[in-house]
Amino acid sequence: MELYSNYTQYLVAVDCIVFGYDIIEKELKLLLIKRSFEPMKGSWSLAGGFVEEMESLDDAASRILRTLTGLERIYLKQSFTYGEKERDPGARVISTAYCALIALRDINKEPAVNSEAHWRSIAGLPDLIFDHSLMVNKALSDLQNQIKAKPVGFELLPEKFTLVQMQELYAAIYQKQIDKRNFRKKILSMGILEKLDEKERETSKKGAYYYKFNKERYEKLEQNGFYFNLDVS
Amino acid sequence: MELYSNYTQYLVAVDCIVFGYDIIEKELKLLLIKRSFEPMKGSWSLAGGFVEEMESLDDAASRILRTLTGLERIYLKQSFTYGEKERDPGARVISTAYCALIALRDINKEPAVNSEAHWRSIAGLPDLIFDHSLMVNKALSDLQNQIKAKPVGFELLPEKFTLVQMQELYAAIYQKQIDKRNFRKKILSMGILEKLDEKERETSKKGAYYYKFNKERYEKLEQNGFYFNLDVS
DSSP states (O other), rough: OOTTTSSEEEEEEEEEEEEEETTTTTTTEEEEEOOSSSSSSSEEEEEEEOTTOOHHHHHHHHHHHHHHHOOEEEEEEEEEEEOOSSSSSSSSSEEEEEEEETTTOGGGGGOOTTTTTEEGGGGGGOOOOHHHHHHHHHHHHHHHHHHSSGGGGGSSSOOOEHHHHHHHHHHHHTOOOOOOOHHHHHHHHTTOOOEEEEEEOSSSSSSOOOOOOOOHHHHHHHTOOOOOOOOOO | TTTTTTEEEEEEEEEEEEEETTTTTTTTEEEEOOOSSSSSSEEEOOOEEETTTTHHHHHHHHHHHHHHHHHSSSSSEEEEEEEEESSTTTTTTEEEEEEEEEETTTTGGGGOOOTEEEEEGGGGGOOOOTTHHHHHHHHHHHHHHHHHHHHGGGSOOOOOHHHHHHHHHHHHHSSSSHHHHHHHHHHHHHHHHEEEEEEEEEOOOOOEEEEEEEEEHHHHHHHOOOOOOOOOO
């Protein structure tokens, strides 16, 4: 029995917007690949691929990310689905974009990217194929909103970080300066950071204490109606 | 030339979560249809359909909504794409859910729904086919978040409304009571409502002034970094 047999079928792809934060260079980066097939072979592209029969959309996004970076358990969320008729000159392809967040310079989970993949600063991205720039702009704008209202920024930092490093992350995502006193006051007042007994001493003689995000504490607060609020943009 | 010809194609559908607010019954409602074909013929379903060759995803959602309600220019936004392998027992179908908001009891744009469509209160929804309950829950939870941070609630109200009516809308969406004084203070302090010279006199002898959402003023404020904030949940 063939149900729905009168309807047209389409290719379905996923494209991954992989943001990586480089705590040393203080830059938000995007993982791009040189496209290895036609159309637009040789151009810059997001990492993507077609959905296989045995995969859900989520599975396909995880596979692409794993193949490209070697990483298994990283933050990966559906962003938006792009379904304009002629978005891909090769054929009609409906593509669901996913957004991944990776802390670069994190020894425990340094991504081992394929040779065709490159990290590029979001401050100077090259032209991308099809509607991939649209996908990046939407994901970045969503990320800018999300880091105000959810503790997703911690996905881009190593396990321990200084308050200055966290502020630099927010400045890199908003691509503008952030007032230090206001930022410290706001993040500390939420009571979701744990101060460690250890200092970061590479960037100043005096040193700066490391902090850790206390996820259990955050989840307990959230259950009691607490809202994460770090609007410093 | 057939590019990408080695890859499997799939059916692609859109499903519409159409919320309507009934200002008289003070209830948020959902538009459901009795499914007229197999599988699961006769069960309750969201309004949906397959994407046709000449349509984008957005076009398909607009078409379904127009066919079902006769309405053209209503709030309609992509919600989320559902791509689990066996979500539809009829065939593999990837479905993008859209969320629409309609003010019921609005004389200027009263929806003329098809005979197979029914408005059901979200307080007592029947079982829905496939993953449609998941779709509704996600869209409702997103709406609950959005009405805090964006002026989308006005899409569910007629052009003029009293503060009590607006508060009742928020209570219906959150499905809980809301403190009147706090609500009035917050909404008025934003300065985006325009008080009219006209009173609603049906619900009380004294009457209550009508207000209008001043969209131009809101947009100007937003450009200057103002944030809509009506967190009364």
